[in-house]
Amino acid sequence: MKKTIWAPVCISAAILFAACGGGEEKKTEEKSEETPVVVDDSMVAPTAGKGKELIAAQDCKTCHQEDAKLIGPSYNEIAAKYENNDENIATLAGKVIKGGAGNWGEIPMAPHPAIPEEDAKEMVKYILSVGK
Ligand code: HEC
Incomplete structure (x- = not known):
């Protein structure tokens, strides 16, 4: 019986949590390591994952991987070389x-x-968040 009471509470808590998190960019960056664990966010527009999705839709993966050098440097290496700030993102x-x-x-x-x-910036934001 208790389970049936808790389920709707958890769902609304998840929605609330995601809605609040969307406004605070710093927090979503810090949380990026944990994001794969998030259960079901299909009802909420993803913010942290946008750059990753944009990259997946492009040819980047032909030359870049997260943690291995291919033709280009890995995203890990790029993230280690450049600080995650507006200037580097724009460059x-x-x-x-x-x-x-x-x-x-x-x-x-x-x-x-x-x-x-704007899309390129989202991609770079994602790249610079890799491994941090
Ligand atoms: C044809 C292979 C290729 C493709 C496709 C490619 N890259 Fe690269 N990328 C490279 C190489 C090679 C370098 C290193 C260039 C250099 O030495 O300045 C690089 C460097 C970078 C850098 C670091 C630039 C710097 O000045 O340090 C970023 C960021 C990057 N790529 C992002 C992307 C993204 C995002 C995409 C997809 C839209 C992409 N790349 C597609 C080959 C590629």
């Missing part, structure tokens, strides 16, 4: 769009002129 988003070379080796990164700047 790196620019490189995603226009392409870049010479920071990690001889191989240049292909430009992605079709990606809107």
Whole structure:
């Protein structure tokens, strides 16, 4: 009997929690390690996972992985090299769009002129949160 009482309480607590968390960017960044554990957030628009989803929809994974160097550096390496701040996010988003070379080796990164700047920033935010 007790279980039937608790279920709706838990669900509304989960919704409340997600709704509150969305407004505080710092907290969602700190929590990023735990996010895979989150049970069912299908009713709430995801904020922390947006960059990851955008990346998954692009060709990035051909050259980048989270923790292994492929053609380009791993997201872990990129996150270790650059501090997660607005300036770096803007610079790196620019490189995603226009392409870049010479920071990690001889191989240049292909430009992605079709990606809107806002999306590129979301992707970089995600990359810089990897491993932190
Ligand atoms: C054709 C392979 C390739 C693809 C596709 C690719 N990258 Fe890269 N990326 C690279 C290489 C190579 C570098 C290192 C460039 C350098 O040395 O400056 C790099 C560097 C980067 C950097 C760091 C730039 C710097 O100046 O330190 C970021 C951030 C990045 N890539 C994000 C992305 C994202 C996001 C995507 C998908 C939209 C993507 N890359 C797609 C090859 C690729």
